Amino acid sequence: MNMRTKFTQRLAEIEIVPGTRTQLLTYDGMFPGPTFHFQANRTAVVRMRNQLDVPTSTHLHGGVTPPESDGYPTDLVRPQGTKDYTYPNRQRAATLWYHDHRMDYTAPQVYRGLSGTAIVTDDEDTNLPLPKDDHDIPLHVCDRAFNGDGTLIYPALVPGPGVQDAYGNGVLGDVILVNGAPWPVLEVNASAYRFRILNASNARRYEFALDPGADLVQVGSDVGLLEKPVRHRSLPAAPAERFDVVIDFSAYPVGTEVTLRNTLESGNLGQVMRFKVVRPGKAGFTVPDKLSTVSKPDKEVATRTFDFRAGSDDRMRMWRINGQMFDPNASLATPKLGTVERWRFTSDFHHPVHLHLAHFQVVSRSGRGPAPSDAGWKDTVDVRPYEVVDVLARFDGYRGRYMLHCHNLEHEDMAMMANFDVG
Ligand code: C2O
Ligand code: CU
Structure with missing residues (x-):
């Protein structure tokens, strides 16, 4: 079909x-x-x-x-x-x-x-015994700013493209929207739910946590199930990352309000949404210990470094990869179809690095092992200021021109993007 x-x-x-x-x-x-x-x-x-x-x-x-x-x-x-x-x-x-x-x-x-x-x-x-149907809910999370009359505030340069200088690091809003609604309240029963959290914000990063506290049990990453669940007390999410998590409300008495917080902020911005436990539900849910098989990538056939950094000589600040602003006619890499390469990302700031087509596994952060939130196959990795992040990327599927770029969308529009050609 x-x-x-x-x-x-x-x-x-x-x-x-x-x-x-x-x-x-x-x-x-x-x-x-x-x-x-x-x-x-x-x-x-x-x-x-x-x-x-x-x-x-x-x-x-x-x-x-x-x-x-x-x-x-x-x-x-x-x-x-x-x-x-x-x-x-x-x-x-x-x-x-x-x-x-x-x-x-x-x-x-x-x-x-x-x-x-x-x-x-x-x-x-x-076939996995995970919460299903009305207990399997996508959470599309983003921030926006509004004028009093409801119109959106976006500090675009006029004429465009680009944003006003003060917003070169990325545009943040002061209203958090989940599935298009500001700080919504979701009524739940006292049982387990699967939430597919997507950080769809232009530039905002989150550190998700529940209040009163309980674990976010991660079952999936950007592009698929994990091998086994990873329990997070708090879960960092950069723009474009997805975290598939199970939250079990059966531990909370009916009537409890549970807040999904962003611990990077306080006040309104420190809140994302609330869950209101309104009915008893099925208790005793356990996330299976074994979810899927996550294959190890093959040995890499090449290593390439991509440096994500602001240009210093511009009138208007532009963001660059390996010193270059995006040029649709240039290509920074030519991986071969069906091979694995080690791609190393270095940076001067938070840059959520995204590859089209190729899925990857994070293997190290500045010489140390990956973070708990790096588990599984991914397509976006948060590269933090002055960090060196190594990923093993598998170039599978199709030949042709694809791109890598920063998923801080203002950085992307300000030229932090490059082609690679799968041959
Ligand atoms: Cu989500 Cu090239 O982007
Ligand atoms: Cu960036």
């Missing part, structure tokens, strides 16, 4: 801040966009009709996608245009993200609404 689906990118007015309307760029009038449901190894064709007044390019983040459907920044769908994106989904079950990737304008167009969750399922995942 092949999935064929049509979506229309169009303007919509949505009530986000109660009592106001916010005009957004949307997929099918929704923010976040409708959740895509894909079946592993079943090709899905997604038809995007662009009825906006700006060009778009849609990227399935974490997808193993042929280059012509990967949402390359200059592969634009013009206003009134249509494109069929083909997703073969030859990959494991995972929580992915789809979002706009228009050259120079990814940050404002995602900020204005072009963002949604995509879920790939397979038999292995479906």
Whole structure:
């Protein structure tokens, strides 16, 4: 069975801040966009009709996608245009993200609404005794800033592209939205839930924790199930990272309110959402000790270093990889199809580094082992200031031109992006 689906990118007015309307760029009038449901190894064709007044390019983040459907920044769908994106989904079950990737304008167009969750399922995942159906919930987390009348505040340079100087490190909002609602409250029963947390923020990092305290039991990373669960008292999440976690509310008495906090902030910004335990539920859930088999990557055939750093000589600050600003005609690496390479990332700041196509495992951080939150196969890794992060990346699936870039979306638009060619 092949999935064929049509979506229309169009303007919509949505009530986000109660009592106001916010005009957004949307997929099918929704923010976040409708959740895509894909079946592993079943090709899905997604038809995007662009009825906006700006060009778009849609990227399935974490997808193993042929280059012509990967949402390359200059592969634009013009206003009134249509494109069929083909997703073969030859990959494991995972929580992915789809979002706009228009050259120079990814940050404002995602900020204005072009963002949604995509879920790939397979038999292995479906057969695991994990919470299902209405106990399996995606949490699309992002921050935005609003004027009193509900309009979004984005400090774009006019004319664009880019942001005003003061926002060169990235744009942060002062309202936290989960599934498009500010600080929502979710009524739960006293049982276990699976939450697929996506940090869909342009630049904000989180450290998620529950209050009153309980563990976030991670079962999946960016691109699939872990081998075994990892328990976190608090869980750091950089932009574009996904964490598939189980929270068991059965330990809380009915009536308890549990806050999902961001411990990097205080006050309103220190809160993400609340869970209200309103009914008794099934107690005694345990996450299986063995979730999946996570293969070790083969031995690397090459090592390459990518340095993520601000340029110092610019009038307007630009961000660079190996000293270069993005050039669509240049390529920084030519890995061979079917091989594994060690890619080393160095940086001057927090840069969440993302590779298209290739999935990787984090093997070291500044000579030490990976962090607990680095477990499993990933497509995005948070490289912290002055850290040296090594990953083993597997270049599998398709030949062609793909990219690596910083997923702080303002950094991305300010040129912190590069091509690599899989040959
Ligand atoms: Cu989520 Cu190239 O992006
Ligand atoms: Cu960056």
